[in-house]
Amino acid sequence: EVQLVESGGGLVQPGRSLRLSCAASGFTFDDYAMHWVRQAPGKGLEWVSGISWNSGSIGYADSVKGRFTISRDNAKNSLYLQMNSLRAEDTALYYCAKGALRHYDMEGGMDVWGQGTTVTVSS
């Protein structure tokens, strides 16, 4: 069974940093792109960042470009999101999601999602 488990969320002050992790199991991790998607309270989904299966292609939403960094460790079946210079508007539930197509970059979209980890940015 494919499973994605996010961790690392919490309450953080504006301007500070946080690192999210996503532990993957049940599939060949290094065959698939991976994504971070967030959802602010009562709002819709926002794609945050994605990384291709071989880390050769990385993308960010304009809202986080220059502040967030996505990475993956295929040996540990893990995905990460380093979030710096956090703002109140980054407050959201952050989901990790698996790419839908094997050996594709980000164009395949995503199929399986984790349950999310909550990030609250407030003083």
Add this chain to the structure above:
Amino acid sequence: QTVVTQEPSLTVSPGGTVTLTCASSTGAVTSGYYPNWFQQKPGQAPRALIYSTSNKHSWTPARFSGSLLGGKAALTLSGVQPEDEAEYYCLLYYGGAQLVFGGGTKLTVL
């Protein structure tokens, strides 16, 4: 700033058919945008329904189908069930490693 537009809300009767659409501010949506569709119910993580315009995941009910319609991506539900009441989101790929979600359509089954 690329904007992906969906109907904010739609209402359908049980057993009926409804089509949700997904438009891009950049012009006509084609298969090169690899449209994806997701369903989200309150308090739950999103669930993938359709990828690459019209392909279903193994868990996607047969009553859901994806297509391109009039320059937009479309999700059609045929024989709507009460459990289909949910928020539906489309996702488009813009190249250059960029993806954008639509604002979502709240589907009411009444």
